[in-house]
Amino acid sequence: MPKPAAETITFTLDGLEVDSPAGLMLADAAKLGDVEIPVFCYEPKLGQPVGACRMCLVEIEGIPKLQTACSTPVRDGMVVLTQTDRVKEAQEAILEFLLINHPLDCPVCDKGGECPLQDITMGWGGGRSRFIEPKRHFVKPLALSPLIAIDRERCILCYRCVRFSQEISEDYQLVLQERGAHSYVSTFDGHPYVAPFSGNIIELCPVGALTSQAYRFRARPWDVEGSGSVCTLCPAQCNVEFTVRDERVMRVLARDHAGVDDGWLCDKGRFAYQSVHVDSRVTHPLLRVDGELVPVSWDRALDEAAAGLRSAGADTGAIAGGESTNEEGFLLAHLMRGGLSSSHLDSRTGGTLSRDLHAALHAPQRQACVEDLEFAHALLVLDCEPVDDAPVLDLRIRKGIRRNAVKLAVATSRPSSLDPNAAAVARFAPGAGEAFCAALNAALGGEDTVVDELAAAAGADPAEVQALAAVLTDAGEDVVIVYGERLTHGPRGEHAARALLNVAGRVITAGHDGCGLLELPAGANGRGLREVGVLPNAGPGLTPVTSPGLDSGGIAAAAASNQIEALYLLHVDPLRDMPNRRLWKKALARATMVIAHAAFLTDGLWEHANVVFPAESYAEKEGTVTHPDGRVQRLRPAISRPDAVRGEWQVLADLCKRLDHDPGVLTGPMTSATLFAAIPFLAGLTLDEIGGRGVRWPERPQAAAWPQADGGPFGLEAPPFAPTPNGDLRLGTFRSIWAAPEVELSPALKFLRAHQRAELCPADAQRLGVAHGDQVTVSSNGSQVNAIASLRASVPGGTVFLESGLEQDSASELDAGLVEITRA
Amino acid sequence: MSHTILFENIDEPGLNTIDVYRRRGGYEQLRRVLSTMAPEQVTEELMASGLRGRGGAGFPSGKKISFIPKVNVDKYLVCNADESEPGTFKDRELMQKSPHMLLEGMVIAAYAAGATKSFIYIRGEYVEQADIIDAAIVQAREAGFIGENILGSGFDLSLVLHRGAGAYICGEETGLLDSLEGKRGNPRLKPPFPANQGLYQGPTVINNVETLATMPHIIAMGGAEYAKIGTETSAGTKLVSVSGNVRNPGNYEIELGIPSREIIFGLAGGPPEGREVKLWFPGGSSSPVLEPKDLDLPYDFGSLQEAGSMLGSGAIIVVDDSVPVVDVALKLAKFYRHESCGKCTPCREGTRWTVSMLERVDSGLATPMDLDIMASVQEQIIGNCLCVLGDAMAMPIGSMVKKFRAEFESHIEEARLRNPYGGAEPDPDPVLIQGAASA
Amino acid sequence: MIGRKKKQQAVQVPAAERGQNAVRDVPRPEPQRTVTRFGHGSRVPGWDDAADLTKDPAEIPDPATTPVDAALRAEIEAHMAKYPDFRSAAIPALAAAQRHHGWCSPEAIEQAACIMRLTPGYLSAVATFYDMLETQPVGKHRVYICTNISCSLCGADELMARMLQEVGDDPDFNVRSFECLGACDIAPMASVNDIYVGPVSLEDVPVLVEQIRAGTPPLPGKQLHLRRCVDPGAAS
Numbered sequence A: 001m002p003k004p005a006a007e008t009i010t011f012t013l014d015g016l017e018v019d020s021p022a023g024l025m026l027a028d029a030a031k032l033g034d035v036e037i038p039v040f041c042y043e044p045k046l047g048q049p050v051g052a053c054r055m056c057l058v059e060i061e062g063i064p065k066l067q068t069a070c071s072t073p074v075r076d077g078m079v080v081l082t083q084t085d086r087v088k089e090a091q092e093a094i095l096e097f098l099l100i101n102h103p104l105d106c107p108v109c110d111k112g113g114e115c116p117l118q119d120i121t122m123g124w125g126g127g128r129s130r131f132i133e134p135k136r137h138f139v140k141p142l143a144l145s146p147l148i149a150i151d152r153e154r155c156i157l158c159y160r161c162v163r164f165s166q167e168i169s170e171d172y173q174l175v176l177q178e179r180g181a182h183s184y185v186s187t188f189d190g191h192p193y194v195a196p197f198s199g200n201i202i203e204l205c206p207v208g209a210l211t212s213q214a215y216r217f218r219a220r221p222w223d224v225e226g227s228g229s230v231c232t233l234c235p236a237q238c239n240v241e242f243t244v245r246d247e248r249v250m251r252v253l254a255r256d257h258a259g260v261d262d263g264w265l266c267d268k269g270r271f272a273y274q275s276v277h278v279d280s281r282v283t284h285p286l287l288r289v290d291g292e293l294v295p296v297s298w299d300r301a302l303d304e305a306a307a308g309l310r311s312a313g314a315d316t317g318a319i320a321g322g323e324s325t326n327e328e329g330f331l332l333a334h335l336m337r338g339g340l341s342s343s344h345l346d347s348r349t350g351g352t353l354s355r356d357l358h359a360a361l362h363a364p365q366r367q368a369c370v371e372d373l374e375f376a377h378a379l380l381v382l383d384c385e386p387v388d389d390a391p392v393l394d395l396r397i398r399k400g401i402r403r404n405a406v407k408l409a410v411a412t413s414r415p416s417s418l419d420p421n422a423a424a425v426a427r428f429a430p431g432a433g434e435a436f437c438a439a440l441n442a443a444l445g446g447e448d449t450v451v452d453e454l455a456a457a458a459g460a461d462p463a464e465v466q467a468l469a470a471v472l473t474d475a476g477e478d479v480v481i482v483y484g485e486r487l488t489h490g491p492r493g494e495h496a497a498r499a500l501l502n503v504a505g506r507v508i509t510a511g512h513d514g515c516g517l518l519e520l521p522a523g524a525n526g527r528g529l530r531e532v533g534v535l536p537n538a539g540p541g542l543t544p545v546t547s548p549g550l551d552s553g554g555i556a557a558a559a560a561s562n563q564i565e566a567l568y569l570l571h572v573d574p575l576r577d578m579p580n581r582r583l584w585k586k587a588l589a590r591a592t593m594v595i596a597h598a599a600f601l602t603d604g605l606w607e608h609a610n611v612v613f614p615a616e617s618y619a620e621k622e623g624t625v626t627h628p629d630g631r632v633q634r635l636r637p638a639i640s641r642p643d644a645v646r647g648e649w650q651v652l653a654d655l656c657k658r659l660d661h662d663p664g665v666l667t668g669p670m671t672s673a674t675l676f677a678a679i680p681f682l683a684g685l686t687l688d689e690i691g692g693r694g695v696r697w698p699e700r701p702q703a704a705a706w707p708q709a710d711g712g713p714f715g716l717e718a719p720p721f722a723p724t725p726n727g728d729l730r731l732g733t734f735r736s737i738w739a740a741p742e743v744e745l746s747p748a749l750k751f752l753r754a755h756q757r758a759e760l761c762p763a764d765a766q767r768l769g770v771a772h773g774d775q776v777t778v779s780s781n782g783s784q785v786n787a788i789a790s791l792r793a794s795v796p797g798g799t800v801f802l803e804s805g806l807e808q809d810s811a812s813e814l815d816a817g818l819v820e821i822t823r824a
Numbered sequence B: 001m002s003h004t005i006l007f008e009n010i011d012e013p014g015l016n017t018i019d020v021y022r023r024r025g026g027y028e029q030l031r032r033v034l035s036t037m038a039p040e041q042v043t044e045e046l047m048a049s050g051l052r053g054r055g056g057a058g059f060p061s062g063k064k065i066s067f068i069p070k071v072n073v074d075k076y077l078v079c080n081a082d083e084s085e086p087g088t089f090k091d092r093e094l095m096q097k098s099p100h101m102l103l104e105g106m107v108i109a110a111y112a113a114g115a116t117k118s119f120i121y122i123r124g125e126y127v128e129q130a131d132i133i134d135a136a137i138v139q140a141r142e143a144g145f146i147g148e149n150i151l152g153s154g155f156d157l158s159l160v161l162h163r164g165a166g167a168y169i170c171g172e173e174t175g176l177l178d179s180l181e182g183k184r185g186n187p188r189l190k191p192p193f194p195a196n197q198g199l200y201q202g203p204t205v206i207n208n209v210e211t212l213a214t215m216p217h218i219i220a221m222g223g224a225e226y227a228k229i230g231t232e233t234s235a236g237t238k239l240v241s242v243s244g245n246v247r248n249p250g251n252y253e254i255e256l257g258i259p260s261r262e263i264i265f266g267l268a269g270g271p272p273e274g275r276e277v278k279l280w281f282p283g284g285s286s287s288p289v290l291e292p293k294d295l296d297l298p299y300d301f302g303s304l305q306e307a308g309s310m311l312g313s314g315a316i317i318v319v320d321d322s323v324p325v326v327d328v329a330l331k332l333a334k335f336y337r338h339e340s341c342g343k344c345t346p347c348r349e350g351t352r353w354t355v356s357m358l359e360r361v362d363s364g365l366a367t368p369m370d371l372d373i374m375a376s377v378q379e380q381i382i383g384n385c386l387c388v389l390g391d392a393m394a395m396p397i398g399s400m401v402k403k404f405r406a407e408f409e410s411h412i413e414e415a416r417l418r419n420p421y422g423g424a425e426p427d428p429d430p431v432l433i434q435g436a437a438s439a
Numbered sequence C: 001m002i003g004r005k006k007k008q009q010a011v012q013v014p015a016a017e018r019g020q021n022a023v024r025d026v027p028r029p030e031p032q033r034t035v036t037r038f039g040h041g042s043r044v045p046g047w048d049d050a051a052d053l054t055k056d057p058a059e060i061p062d063p064a065t066t067p068v069d070a071a072l073r074a075e076i077e078a079h080m081a082k083y084p085d086f087r088s089a090a091i092p093a094l095a096a097a098q099r100h101h102g103w104c105s106p107e108a109i110e111q112a113a114c115i116m117r118l119t120p121g122y123l124s125a126v127a128t129f130y131d132m133l134e135t136q137p138v139g140k141h142r143v144y145i146c147t148n149i150s151c152s153l154c155g156a157d158e159l160m161a162r163m164l165q166e167v168g169d170d171p172d173f174n175v176r177s178f179e180c181l182g183a184c185d186i187a188p189m190a191s192v193n194d195i196y197v198g199p200v201s202l203e204d205v206p207v208l209v210e211q212i213r214a215g216t217p218p219l220p221g222k223q224l225h226l227r228r229c230v231d232p233g234a235a236s
């Protein structure tokens, strides 16, 4: 359903005429007339108002009873009174009722100073209570989860938290139990409330009933300052506000942006700030001396690194991890192409695409934005799991389905958490995205005879493919396809990209707003890094390069066979973030010079890095990142850098200078300006324009400078068949939201760290003699991974799923294809 | 005195089977409706009959059906058989003895409203009655009165009996809908009203058992004829459940507008030997109480409302002079506290607070000032809640405190004299204020 | 204070503390310090319970790891099929699970949740809302005594006390005072394993209890369905 536009109406508020968009709830419309109506249960983000707390009662002319302003839409000519005696009496009465149960322990309450109940009591309360009975007392606070404490004495039963769990995150774990005055917020049978978005309820609670275990009693509102920035832990790039006290991040809050996050955060984004301040953070330049990494001066580290690079020259390979900013990527490309004449640099983990395909996939006229997820007619989630790959978008997709009846089609290998919401679901063999897209394309084109053949190649059910195609064609004109970068990974990535473009050509009207493609890149700033030139085959702004270099896989292979001497690792540990761990182990071992920017010493760096530059945390960085939908967003330092940590743009610029290729930048903003000037479709952009809300470059006129490319339709060659399970199972991999070093390092989040488990279906498990919870080994071509067997009825037969991105036993130890499972 | 329409032959053996019901002319009105009347005509007859809802609110039933939008979406008819209002047991007798009358009424109402799916929400405690209805549904479906293409008319109606599980609030129409949708039975915010967005967000008519059971009779008689029974604003007959301190408790069918005294004394035999009526609830425990002086009020919607009470579900509860009014108030307040769903603040907290105040009154720990606070709390509840359950406590309690204030005050006084510590053991070892002790 | 609490042995909770209803066995966390208990409903089961952090989050149970009896599955699936939205079957499904397990135990709720593809949390929120769904173990003989206004005007409170006394601590009995059961014409009355009987005199109580123990029909002469309509006009 396309986003509706609202007309303007006029209503009378306490005798004054106020203009407001029609249909706005009175509680919101009153603000336009500078009147605040107190509310507790009302929170528009939570969907339809429930009218439960009764705090917002107002008088409306012509209606005998007082009405709840939170649920009454304004109409033209409505006459509203908010200051009459009747209203005041009602407000005082409701507050008196609410405070019957409330312990009034404000002096020792963590919410004190930023508590809506406190504020509203001061503003609207009668200042007295006639309740002389003893108040209720309970044991408090209690753990609701390792992250959240609950104080049931303080709860005013406003329903916000349970509504969040039920209607926003849809995890349905947090519920109200019992009835009437006995109702209390709880979970089933004492299970903890652990879910990817649980932390949002802390921000939603209008009293001190739900508090953050990590923040409790660390600061008071008057001790802290808020500092807006962007979370770079995943491609969703939520807008956040760091709560800072004495140069320490104490907490992360959402900074509501409808174009990005809709005001929610995932628990990784909310709690991983703790990793900024852990002792194991690298805060000095390190140099390997006699086999050990030791702290050295900046000059020494830079000199050694420059020397190593100079000697490797064009035999240097560089990888930029997803957390790198556009500026860092730009300078890295400058260093590599200019300083070292090497084009062996990449930011993609699974092989490159041709410049043309890249340009076609991300062309502005084919680009969907985040809000389109909410207002599309149909949405295809293709080879990705939003809750793992860009968590906050999962909430947006659910919202669209719930509120606007978006028709969801899910096409993935691994069962998706969105399956229950989908109008159609299709499964295909892991890695068979190309064949699947080809099959879908055939189904959309009505080439029914071909569908069966292609579906078979994809390991998919032709009927499912047809049903999926029907959803996409029948729903309406606005179709959005959200796909994972993994779809275009591997040696046949380009074929998959063409197949995808063919599908897009059939369901998406290029140039029409409200539809398009949206890629979820593997790295947080995956999109920006490619656009600033961290690709083997394209320079800044996707300009052609004369002699393309090796992509990430090629760099690993070349280093492993001694053809590449030096490796430059910007915010990446290939052992953790890249496929093919065995190859990378060899590559790192063989490289003579390994230079890394890192905040933590992961195993790979600990063992193999020669020079480590301390990396800034995202709370310290300045620069820009680009959201998957093309929104350029600005990072602003919330705290100063600890110890010897320097701005990384500066480190890169210093290295460039030492290699006689001075980029001529003296400050962070200057780097940004240089970058914008170098990229035609960002031309004229300024940090001011980006501001706190970001700018979608595809919407600017300069977007016309994006390179033109053929968007298809392409002739497709027959895709290869997915391997047939022959007792061994197909291996599918995924990276969970919790498979990140920040999670392992944050004390609060540690308990969520991902462990390897082998997900398989009961039938396969039975055949293999494996029971739920058994220890198993999964092996292929001589390498093996230990895992706990996890039986899931929804896993397709013949396939096993393992996690990647783990420190140990990561699925990247294994080759794609078939794997053998045995009980350990 | 009594006037029989619904209760005619109610005790005939086997009336709960389709054969006996049909022998008595059952389902003939349905046949007539489907073969000769358009849905609008049925609605018009209902409007003409002046029938008002028998479930509590007394809303004109024909009008309710006319509110259903004529749009092409799934529409629903829901029969409210939750019957949980204390003192009410009339629907039980109808469902147990003449289930087909209800079913026939439902199909007629559904036809008028254009509903194609219907449900009976019966309280979970009525197990026997639910079993009887289930059996009746099977028979009616076999006979072609429910299901697809009913009697060849092209009209389809499915019917599902849904058993509740014990919650008074599920009698409130929107609480009922939530419960029927498989949720906690919390009432919903209105608007939107069920006629526009009810069950599964579709237009929905909700009617009480008695209301629906009356419909075949209205069709039989013609609306205008039915309107002649009773008074101008309260047409027809009403089943009245009389209980409490009377000699012959039970259900009586009366013509609306007869004097209340006739029901309480004439039919139900009045209070036991040697007792006087102290107060009475004219329409279930939610109606403000009336006094003996009100016994001559005509028993109809308007007269009772003018007297400051209401006809409600038509359940008369008689309390005689041997019962302390505080006991009655406490019983009621505890009931509403127990049944408050907890969703909105004034009801959840107000019922709880009222109970604790009444408990203090009962144990002598209150002062007359507490009675003022109690009265004011009731006023703070009335009109400020999400549904009217809160009002349903506040109105009778408020009326009791007002009308029997003297008794409340003497109750406090007597209780204080009886147990000086409010029933608690005196502290054997009182801690004196430090300074005072040493001085 | 935050931390894991061990559930402890069952503690009897007086009826007064849970509205006017059930007598329930309530597992309680080990008291860590003396908390003054007030007689105003503080002791609601669950209020003082922390989450058990050793447990996994309660997501929708996976059929692969949640065995369910075939008959129960069939019954719940049949209920789900009756409604336009399967969620409507929540109460019937819980009632079925309760019949099967004796009460809505965590296991029963998990099984119902597994079949309905809902979280056990959703179903426990529903189960705790309704009086007839038991979320604590109870005896198999259900005796609901109406103690609402009309029945108590006719002696229901004495009946309740007498009944509790007669039953004593027999664990097979689930004697509860109930809100108006819709049979004030036979006040004071009781619903005995779903059969309404009344008026129940104090003398009837020992007989009734014996009949329940023996599994014979309760007070056969006083069952509601025998009662004729009292309305003189309803003669036939």
Ligand SMILES: Cc1cc2nc3c(=O)[nH]c(=O)nc-3n(C[C@H](O)[C@H](O)[C@H](O)COP(=O)(O)O)c2cc1C
Pocket: B052, B053, B054, B055, B056, B057, B058, B059, B061, B080, B081, B082, B083, B084, B085, B168, B169, B170, B171, B172, B173, B174, B206, B207, B208, B209, B211, B212, B387, B388, B389, B392
């Ligand atoms: C708290 C509360 C409880 C109610 N209980 C019942 C009930 O048990 N049975 C019933 O028919 N109506 C009950 N009602 C009235 C219904 O909300 C609704 O008005 C009625 O079912 C409409 O049907 P009618 O128009 O046929 O009367 C109750 C209302 C409230 C506020």
Ligand code: SF4
Pocket: A154, A155, A156, A157, A158, A159, A160, A161, A162, A185, A204, A205, A206, A207, A209, A210
């Ligand atoms: S815990 Fe907070 S958010 Fe949840 S119901 Fe209570 S007051 Fe509202």
Ligand code: FES
Pocket: A038, A039, A040, A041, A042, A050, A051, A052, A053, A054, A055, A056, A057, A068, A069, A070, A071
């Ligand atoms: S804010 Fe309107 S009822 Fe709560």
